[in-house]
Amino acid sequence: xxxxxxxxxxxxxxxxxxxxxxxxxxxxxxxxxxxxxxxxxxxxxxxxxxxxxxxxxxxxxxxxxxxxxxxxxxxxxxxxxxxxxxxxxxxxxxxxxxxxxxxxxxxxxxxxxxxxx
Amino acid sequence: xxxxxxxxxxxxxxxxxxxxxxxxxxxxxxxxxxxxxxxxxxxxxxxxxxxxxxxxxxxxxxxxxxxxxxxxxxxxxxxxxxxxxxxxxxxxxxxxxxxxxxxxxxxxxxxxxxxxxxx
Numbered sequence: 184x185x186x187x188x189x190x191x192x193x194x195x196x197x198x199x200x201x202x203x204x205x206x207x208x209x210x211x212x213x214x215x216x217x218x219x220x221x222x223x224x225x226x227x228x229x230x231x232x233x234x235x236x237x238x239x240x241x242x243x244x245x246x247x248x249x250x251x252x253x254x255x256x257x258x259x260x261x262x263x264x265x266x267x268x269x270x271x272x273x274x275x276x277x278x279x280x281x282x283x284x285x286x287x288x289x290x291x292x293x294x295x296x297x298x299x300x
Numbered sequence: 301x302x303x304x305x306x307x308x309x310x311x312x313x314x315x316x317x318x319x320x321x322x323x324x325x326x327x328x329x330x331x332x333x334x335x336x337x338x339x340x341x342x343x344x345x346x347x348x349x350x351x352x353x354x355x356x357x358x359x360x361x362x363x364x365x366x367x368x369x370x371x372x373x374x375x376x377x378x379x380x381x382x383x384x385x386x387x388x389x390x391x392x393x394x395x396x397x398x399x400x401x402x403x404x405x406x407x408x409x410x411x412x413x414x415x416x417x418x419x
Contacts, residue, residue: 216406223309225391225409241406273345288335289407291345 186210189274189292197300202261204295206274214278215257216289217241217249220271229272232257264299271296302327304394306410313382314418320367321377321413323392331397334368334375335407339389348390351375353397379415387417 187208196202206215213234218226228241230249238251246268250258261268275289303326313319325334336348351359351368358366363383367376379386392410 218409223411225304225306225411226407227409228406231406271343275345288347288350289345294343294345296343 187274187276187290187292189272189295191295192293193296195298195300196264198265200264200299202264202297204259204272204274204297206257206259206292208255208257208274208276208290210276210290211254212276212278212290213254214276215251216275216277217247217257217259218273218275219243220273220294226273229259261297264297266299269297269299302329302332302394302396302408304392304408304410306390306392306413308413309411310414310416312416312418313379315382315384317382318378318380319382319415321379321390321392321415323375323377323410325373325375325392325394325410327373327394329396333395333397334366335393335395336364336366336375336377337391337393337409338386339391339412340385340387345391349377382417384417384419387415389414 190205216231217229219229220226227243229247230241232238232251235251248260272295274292277289305324308322332353334351338346338348349359349361349364351366358368363380365378389412391412393407395407
């Protein structure tokens with residue numbers, strides 16, 4: 184089984200619908216992230232969480248919300264989806280990093296492709 | 301804030317040849333990490349190679365090596381003996397060395413370069 188699991192893998196929805204993307208991990212990492220990938224823009228950070236009680240906005244958080252239900256679970260919600268939110272979404276985890284033995288490398292899920300019609 | 305730029309949207313190479321992907325970044329920090337990630341059609345993000353800024357020696361991983369020029373803020377990826385399985389999107393990414401501070405330990409990505417390998 185994958186260390187970082189995202190559901191659903193693919194989803195098509197309509198404008199105005201509420202959508203939740205879920206992420207769970209078995210790596211035991213405290214840090215979790217949600218990124219969005221768009222062609223020509225790379226990956227951009229939506230939200231990140233350093234532990235269950237620490238959630239922070241990334242560079243493109245408008246229109247999104249998150250919930251850290253447990254150390255292993257981090258969900259991303261689109262309260263009212265719009266076509267502009269059509270993208271590939273990635274969940275990722277990392278250790279704390281900032282040492283010679285731990286670079287804070289991100290470990291990614293397999294992505295959730297969301298299409299908003 | 302740090303920025304990462306990949307100026308080559310697409311690159312192509314013949315099988316068994318060598319190709320170099322470019323990446324430049326902007327930062328005021330002296331300690332940081334740089335990464336190259338590979339994204340094949342399966343969408344999985346796979347770490348190819350990492351470089352610690354405090355190390356002068358360029359990182360190598362089998363057929364993959366980097367040319368890290370700290371003063372020029374350049375971090376290129378060289379793929380030798382290219383294989384069909386190397387075809388993918390490649391992302392360059394930056395991470396601050398320090399877990400705290402304004403960067404908060406997150407990775408900043410470039411726009412990506414699509415690599416095509418011709419048989």
